[in-house]
Amino acid sequence: MTLSILGIFASLIILMVLAYRGVSVIVLAPLTAMLATIFSGDFPAIVAYTEILMKAMAGFIALYFPVFLVGAIFGHVMGVSGASTAIANFISATFGNDRAILAVVCATALLVYGGVSLFVVVFAIYPIGVSIYKKADVPKRLLPASIALGAFTFTMTALPGSPQYINTMPIPYFGTTIYAAPLLGIISSVIMMTLGIVWLTRRARKLNAAGEGYGVHDADKEIQYNDNTKLPGFVLAIVPILLIFILNFALTNWYFIEFAANYLPAMKALGKSQINGIWPVVISLAVAIVASFILFRAYIPSPKKQLEKGALGSLLPIMNTASEVGYGGVIKALAAFSVLQAGIVSMDISPIIKVAISTTLLAGVVGSSSGGTALALEALGESFKTMALEHGISLEAFHRIAIMAAGGLDTLPHSGAVITLLAVTGLSHRQSYKDIAMCTIAIPLFAVAIAIALAMSGIT
Template sequence: MLGVIGVILSLLLLMYLAYRGITVLILAPILALFATIMSEGASAHIMATYTEIFMKNFAGYCKSYFPIFLLGAIFGKLMDDSGAAKAIAHTIATKLGKDKAILAVVLSCGVLTYGGVSLFVVAFAVFPIATQLFRAADIPKRLIPGSIALGSFTFTMTALPGTPQIQNAIPMPFFGTDAYAAPVLGIVAGILMCGGGVAWLTYRAKKAAAAGEGYGDHPDEEVNDVDVSNVPNFWLAITPILIVLVLNYVLGKMYFTSVDTSYLKDYGTALGKVKGIWSLIISLIIGILFTLITNRSRLKSAMKSVNQGAIGSLLAITNTSSEVGYGNVIQTLAAFGIIQTFILGISSNPLISEAISVNVLAGVTGSASGGMSIALGALAEQYMQMAKANGINPQVLHRIATLSCGGFDSLPHNGAVITLLGICGATHKESYKDIGMCSVIIPICTLVVILILASMGVV
């Protein structure tokens, strides 16, 4: 029992101390070893646990996913520096106009994140345009963070099939799937999240208008006109995104399945474990090259943009790898067997068990990718066995995992939420209610609907 208390206490400390601003790079190994000592007492082998379990799994996660973190960050930086992200957001906003300011912001964020652009890049690119639209429509500024969160943290991150965001890539090696897994469930979930979120934000804007609340007076806000004099045209700007999405589909669904990959046995792996990752890597590389070639005159220093993107990817991958290392240490403890039995015993349906475990761990770690990585690293094999016994398609496991990681991950201590509020100059008190509704409550309600559809055999 002491070991179980130690595991739970370490998880709570991870959540609290991360919220207080201590980096997970320090917290994860310390709290993993704390849980080990609580579980094993004097027989705990601290150094062996750190080097042979924590760091081994840290390195293994980096090996599998570093190329996607790296290429995704470079792609996003080039889309930002070339003006392509701004061109896409500005065009969508202009076409829809101030009367549909909320929808314009949501769709601008959605198009960019669905193309693989980092949500942080999207927030910086869209916020200036959002302020202009909301000011012109006299919609409270406090609704901007919720609008950006809806377009960036929800349906394009976890639901829509084909999204190159890391949350959609993590389940692929576990379940032998690709980025387009369970397309019908993904599309339905995307529609529910987007539609529900826009309906909520529209309701909130109308309620504010009825109460006489407008954009508000924000004396510290620096509002500058969005300069679009040196950005690519819309179609040139969006082409790299289309390249990534289409090429990812062609490689994963057609090319790699039609060529001889028998040589993979010499590397100790199988096509199902790598084709999704390979497809995404190649697609991002081609998207990057296209962006570099077609925006030569707009990129003041292409190499500087590439370098900044590459360096920016390091913190993201090391943070997530640390959380994975932490999860694998916990997994080796005898106390975890009790917790695992409890989780698997919640339901004989692996989809329900998976949904709960991923959501809870994403909430505790404050990270969609970290929580899902820990849950799947510990339980994916059991979920696959349960799925086979119940005739459940592994694609459904993939989609339920991605949808589940995008629920409790956006609780107030989430780093992306805190960063978004900082970019928008808002506080939790002003804006979290709408962020929480759009990125926690509505996604969880959507997950329940998808679980029902999945139980009916929809893929």
């Protein structure tokens, strides 16, 4: 068993190091997963590849490809039409060029807190971020960290009421709501956002002082068809994004609740117990794409060609992310992982610290905040509830701290979210990961430590 656990950590370290050095995870994830199975001896490596990894990949693609597809098309159309530039010009005029980083973080956070999927927001905000950073001459290498700060930190796990999926996961175990521990969440959000922006702003000044500006990047060529002399107005440009907000909210909170009976019989016939949660965002984005082609028809060169390019742009990100999911699927299937998981959740420490450590460590191993949360709650959700009651700690605090901690080590170099973010922005780990790690690992875990101290003093 010791050798098997060693194999898990060896494969994880190799995966992270080589991913950081630019090796494709589409190739790397299967190889490292099979390495872990060789150490474990649980089953032959080829079995792990074809029967576990590929099925996990296929399951992820089946579930999320529609989101990646419409997200990539929407982001591309907003870029080539000049709508993203128009929005960026308005944001820049409102915030000022010296607050370009704040502008990108706020714009990203607004989309995520408004219900736009984490997988989609990168596509939607990228062309806007490019325009803002280019105008302010902020080094592009900081753009992934700025998007990650707005998407993968406080809006995903800390802000009370966040509509992101991870914020719903503790509810069945703790009997809480998405608004659990509002004071802890707000304080933690302020810490994450403030420290993240301070870090990125100082980094931008340091890089500028060394002579580095925005730079020239091949990945930007796809969104530079439209020059600043022919742009849609801001009001027109913002309409598709407003449509996403309105439709996503209405479909999520009203239509698929009031009219669930129209869909549940068909879902149950297929062996499903509930409505697919990605329907609202897929429909909202599809409508926004159609609206964009109509509203921006005078600004889009070769619409059919742009539709094709947008669709093709979804393939590399989803394959990268699916490969990471496949790796996690193999690791979770190993007997040693169950031992490792049991060891993490059975540590003899304060229960609220235990829930934080268990979710963040498991999220780090599988490269997913929601994956780490699910594993921790499935293994010890009821025990966490019992321990919270015995120690007089609020279950709301458990809810908030569990998911905030999961949003810490989930963005190690092999994380699917990080791989997707870098693929979309056309940058490498070597260029951007240092700043991503500071904004999505170091600062959030510091905020978690503060939140734990506050929760242990009775503040929720």
